[in-house]
Amino acid sequence: MIEFREFIQDTDSNIIVPVEESLKHFLPIDSTIGSYGEIDYLSQPVHEIFNDAWSVIKSIADNSQKQFTTVVIKRIQTQLELLNRFYPDVSNISKLYASVVDDGSILFEWIYENFRIGFSIEKEVQTSSWYIVGNKEIGSIGASGYLKPDQYEKIIPWIISFIFSAT
Numbered sequence: 526m527i528e529f530r531e532f533i534q535d536t537d538s539n540i541i542v543p544v545e546e547s548l549k550h551f552l553p554i555d556s557t558i559g560s561y562g563e564i565d566y567l568s569q570p571v572h573e574i575f576n577d578a579w580s581v582i583k584s585i586a587d588n589s590q591k592q593f594t595t596v597v598i599k600r601i602q603t604q605l606e607l608l609n610r611f612y613p614d615v616s617n618i619s620k621l622y623a624s625v626v627d628d629g630s631i632l633f634e635w636i637y638e639n640f641r642i643g644f645s646i647e648k649e650v651q652t653s654s655w656y657i658v659g660n661k662e663i664g665s666i667g668a669s670g671y672l673k674p675d676q677y678e679k680i681i682p683w684i685i686s687f688i689f690s691a692t
Contacts, residue, residue, distance in 0.1 A: 573620070574602075574605065575598065575601075575602055578598050578621050581631060582595055582623075584625065585625075587629070590631070590648050593653065594646045597644065597646065597653075597672065597677050598621075600677060601621075604681055617688075617692040618635075618688060618692075619637060621634070622635070622636060626645075629647075630647045632644070632645050633646070635688065637688075637691070637692060639660050639662040640658060640659035640660065641656075641657070642655075642688065643655065651671075651674070652671070653671065655669060656668065656669035657684070657687060659691070
């Protein structure tokens with residue numbers, strides 16, 4: 526028998542749905558940021574990957590940089606959450622490190638034993654970029670490019686797929 530102890534309400538339809546006890550590890554997205562697509566809850570493993578990123582985003586003073594950074598990280602987070610629905614083990618995705626660089630750019634980086642993946646969000650968001658650098662173990666690869674507001678949607682799924690295939 527499935528036990529229901531809590532309920533959630535869909536804000537659009539006002540439908541109330543019981544939540545199975547085993548699904549309580551889902552956390553609500555911060556309502557100040559909003560939701561993307563149909564995903565309103567993040568699984569605990571995916572949520573924890575982005576703790577540093579959201580802390581840094583809160584500290585960004587420049588509005589256009591903050592807005593673009595939020596959109597990019599939200600898109601990455603959503604892509605991982607979608608994959609998590611089909612591949613429940615996201616434990617191979619490391620924490621996303623985040624920092625503010627001296628020039629005011631925001632650096633996000635996944636660090637693995639054999640490769641690094643990063644995103645640099647600049648104050649002039651049109652000059653933001655991404656990169657992948659790998660050692661000899663995975664073929665000494667290197668790839669990079671601009672992460673322009675009209676192009677990030679295309680590159681993020683490819684980068685996430687690379688992480689899943691290389692780890």
